[in-house]
Amino acid sequence: MSRSRTEESIDPAPAPRASASRRLIASPWLWAGVLLAGALPWYLVGEGLELVPFLLGLIGGWLCGLGFVNATFRMPSRRGAIVHVVGAVVAGAVLWFSTQIWPDVAPAMPEGLRSVAFLVQMASIPAAGWIWLGLISRITALARRPAREAPVPPGWEEDYDGSIVRFSAVPMRLRTLTLQIVALVAVGGVVCTVLLIAFDDVAMSLGPRILVIVLGAAVALPLYGLLRLRNSRHTVDCSVAFGAKRMRVTAADSTLELEYDHVAELTWVTGTDYARVDVVGVGAGDAARQSLVVGVARQSPGVAPGLPSLSRRIVRTLEAAGLSPVPQRRTGTSVYRRIPHAPAPRG
Template identity: 45%
Template sequence: MLRSPLVWGAVLLVIALIATVAGDDLSFFPFLLMLVGGWCFGFAFVNATMRMVPARNGVVLHIAGGVALGAVMVFATEFGGPLIGPLPEAIRGMLFVFQMAAIPATGWIWLGLISRVTDAISRRDAKKRPPLVPRDWTRDESGDGSGVRFDAVEMRMPRLTLMIIAIVAPVGLLAVVLLIVLDDVVMHLGARFAIFAVGVLLALPAYLIFSATMRRRAVACAVAFGNDEVRVTVGPTTSVIAFRDLEHLRWRPRSAYARIEVRGAGVDLSLIAGLAKAPAGVSPELPALPRRVFRRLELAGLTVEKAKRGEIVTFTRAGARVGRAGHPAV
């Protein structure tokens, strides 16, 4: 849907049109299709203006589209009833679908305009304050190689995914139930208010609780790459894995999922630094792996695989076993 919003928007609105014209009353399913379909068109329009070169043309078109669509919405709300009253019922149903779809489209376009303004203010403020200091590799205390210290949450990605689903599913279900139960209120106040209320009353508190919970679970960690081994410290425990015993290493320095995954010699760790709060003035990201680490791991028989998104680097050993092991301490 995000890759082809125009296509999906057209498909959803066609289905909503058919359901509305063929039915005697507006049900929740066609109403939902109108909202999502309209959002798809607004999403496509905003993205198109963001990609325009020069950027000034995109800003002008964005403002013009937002003002024009907003004016049409105001006119349709204030004067549309008497104008479409004499029209056939099928035509009125089609116009109603387009009017409902225009609500989230207009809202998204105006949110995009607000985003442009806040981004400009943020960039202006960023010039006034010192930039965040990125973490960097330092000489390890042992004198063998380099290391980096950071706070992280010890958690595997499948478990994190399940936790997110466990939060999103009930919150989404509750939102749907409330929209159905409060159908009259939603129709009276409009879709924009409903979306805003769901975000403020349900989604935002769930996100804040989840973020606070993850930050409380964060512990001080450190990773050091020596000449022949990797040393991973989680709290008071340090695990040492020789490169020849290393089975899997994944290093993701960017995004909220910045992490290190390491497995081998009875050690199986996954430390997500992106979920922890970074110290004031310090970037939450991890530094990129030193070039010498690539060379030494490849000499140890590991195969490297790079992914562009998030600069993810994965080292694997052919025939390495899969499974969770203990965390030996030294």
């Protein structure tokens, strides 16, 4: 006897794995290496504090911290937490070494090595700050979790001709969120650097571990709080419905309804701060596009930020309409894209 329609609607479909080259291109570590390598020539000639190399070093260091934090959240919960704590300790140790030990041994080192160490020191500030900020976020999430019942992401409901999920999200594209984070890191890095230069004696007397905590409390947390507040104020009620012939995306009073033959690409990310849905229509520009970021939105009590996995029935519907799965590196990320010159089946 075949399974019921309700069972099929909640049965998650396996996500395809990305190729090694795609995983490499999407890696923050790769782009961190590119940016730091681009900044190195300026540091070697003693111009590391010019605007361009300064920003390259800060963003490259932040990408190192971002890659590490993302890796810990892709691990099983207990292992990820342990690795995150160890990484935070190591990041603090690097800052301590660069401020307490390195100044004593640097004069005896070759000039090129001193320049490289200065670049590492500058990059380690945003890297350590992001690692510690991620650890604080992890601890805060655990502290907010109810003792009797953990928050759960929204689930599928049966619609009149398919499935629907209702959730809270911020209408914006992922690149907007990325630019917000980059701006946050750049502004925070500039403020931290100015404070370190202006209060050099005080900073040296505090030591690196206390210094990271002070800068995090005085600079990073307020900036991060402003970003969260901004996104919280733009949170709206949303829903995505997959019917028999078309899908419907609703955000507040805005509704985008597309037949599956007119969907060019669907991105569906279930977890982390990047949980989102992005639907692009065929050849209609921004008028047929809806991007909703769930991970940064304000959620109702007891609801975790995230989306349910696409069911096998939904996946079969998308593929029957000519949308092909694109292998992805991240767990919980599904992308379905219409291949050019491949007409969708009719019927």
